[in-house]
Amino acid sequence: MTRPLLYTYRRCPYAMRARMALIHAGIAFDAHEITLRDKPAALLAASPKGTVPVLVLPDGTVLEESLHIMRWALAGCDAAGWWSRAQMPGNQALTALNDGPFKQQLDRYKYPEKFDPNERNLHRDQAASGLLQALEQCLMTQPYLGGTTPCATDLVIFPFVRQFRAVDADWFDAQALRATQQWLQGWLQSELFAVCMRKLPNSLCVEFENPIFSNT
Numbered sequence: 001m002t003r004p005l006l007y008t009y010r011r012c013p014y015a016m017r018a019r020m021a022l023i024h025a026g027i028a029f030d031a032h033e034i035t036l037r038d039k040p041a042a043l044l045a046a047s048p049k050g051t052v053p054v055l056v057l058p059d060g061t062v063l064e065e066s067l068h069i070m071r072w073a074l075a076g077c078d079a080a081g082w083w084s085r086a087q088m089p090g091n092q093a094l095t096a097l098n099d100g101p102f103k104q105q106l107d108r109y110k111y112p113e114k115f116d117p118n119e120r121n122l123h124r125d126q127a128a129s130g131l132l133q134a135l136e137q138c139l140m141t142q143p144y145l146g147g148t149t150p151c152a153t154d155l156v157i158f159p160f161v162r163q164f165r166a167v168d169a170d171w172f173d174a175q176a177l178r179a180t181q182q183w184l185q186g187w188l189q190s191e192l193f194a195v196c197m198r199k200l201p202n203s204l205c206v207e208f209e210n211p212i213f214s215n216t
């Protein structure tokens with residue numbers, strides 16, 4: 001193996017943020033698009049916990065958490081500070097809020113049939129008064145969670161806000177969350193996201209010769 005191999009799932013927000021970090025960093029990698037219902041044996045051999053994304057490096061090292069993949073991709077060559085600015089306490093707190101309570105609320109809002117359907121809107125409203133309010137406070141004074149330019153925290157969080165909005169876009173767009181709505185739209189329209197969402201056949205070799213945003 002000469003290039004890192006990423007086991008990924010196109011619509012998974014954890015996999016999205018890992019793919020965007022690799023693409024932004026200009027790292028060529030092979031991508032193996034999996035189906036969650038039929039995980040390849042090689043993925044389970046590398047990472048028995050069976051979640052994606054998983055990155056297998058040419059020396060055999062396995063990175064099986066999206067944030068570890070992002071750190072590996074971004075921290076080594078971080079002139080623009082995408083990784084270091086994500087380590088600021090405020091951004092660490094946003095990441096913890098996203099990956100903890102917000103993800104739980106999102107699941108209960110998105111899949112009410114798996115939880116308590118009567119509490120669907122309660123979870124929606126808790127998500128709005130929790131993470132979404134925190135994002136709004138931050139984005140009212142700066143265009144990105146990284147400040148005037150993006151940082152890894154933007155990539156960490158926006159795929160989850162995208163999923164949240166998709167449950168009921170009319171409701172989301174009607175909320176007093178103007179800065180967050182604009183921030184989300186900006187990322188959804190970005191070239192980085194477009195490249196990250198390209199459809200892949202199984203085991204496609206992907207090479208990105210022109211790193212996106214590499215000078216910001």
Ligand SMILES: N[C@@H](CCC(=O)N[C@@H](CS)C(=O)NCC(=O)O)C(=O)O
Nearest residue numbers: 012013014036051052053065066067
């Ligand atoms: N903490 C992990 C979470 C990854 C995760 O939960 N991925 C989901 C897909 S979005 C998954 O693989 N679930 C396993 C399954 O559904 O079988 C990370 O950050 O990489």
